[in-house]
Amino acid sequence: MSERPEQPRDPVDAIVAQWAEVRPDLDTTAMEVFGRVNRLSRAIGERMDRAYARFGISRGEFDVLATLRRSGEPYALSPRQLSATLMLTTGGMTGRLDKLERAGLLRRSPDPHDRRGLRVTLTDRGRELVDQAVGAGLAVQTEALSAALDAGRAGQLADLLRELLAATEE
Template sequence: MDLQTTLTAEPDEVDRIIAAWREVRPDIDVTPMEILSRVSRLSRQLDRRRKSVFSSHGLEIWAFDVLSALRRAGEPYQLSPTALTEEMLVTSGTMTNRIDRLTSAGWVSRRRDPTDRRGVLVQLTEDGRRKVDSALADFVALESRLLEELADEERGTLAASLRHLLAWVEAVDERAPGAEDEVA
């Protein structure tokens, strides 16, 4: 039996958790856990590996995320703090703290927005560009290694399914079940 057959044939921790729930709560369909518990466990594994890659470049995940957003913005590699806050899904206070820390490290600078007297732009420095480019190369190499077990068709199918699921989850109303029936 080859490694792929062994890996997919053997029950994993999620299978064991689901079996236990089915034993003690047969009245609840725990089928969604077969997917989402694996996504959650995969997310934790990816975070651990990403932290290791970024740490080897003197970065934390959040720092890579901010530097990456600026790098992806293209020349002159700058965005407003508001744009960064929206992209990172953090509070303005958190973003201010992050920008301060990246400025102290010499990876970004603040400058006045020439189109808005009161506005500020956060700009990637040359050191910041080198830092994010180097980390990106190792990050993509890691992700390529992690996906090498999947055939191209499997990757495409998985990417499309996850895109669909993510769009749905992000669009779902966060109210409690039945809340739409309540009258204010």
């Protein structure tokens, strides 16, 4: 009867079907995208938490180390730059830096050009740890993606998401 090929059903289909029963007037099309985006974010996030936990850090802490690592030599940024990049308040950043500094993964030193500011620098141990952890985090994501989609469809998905994200974050 249906002209569409068989699709696997997922939890969002069930939610959409429930709404159609009790509120058939609602247009739930957008939920088919954002409902799945939310659930995927959460599911993969939990797996990445576990991957990073093996290195003794949380996902938020990994993000700090990774931002420093990505910035290249000398692996130094200000707390301000870090909290802007990670969309975190300065109070939240203070806490993360405290933990990471206590763990010996980074170091705070005065900014030579601005006495209000600090420079946060990756220690050698921090660089080594993040170099390992980034591989573990990517492995989690790669495994989940390649289990579901071949390279062509994965690329299609990435392109559609890019368009949506670019328009959304404007």
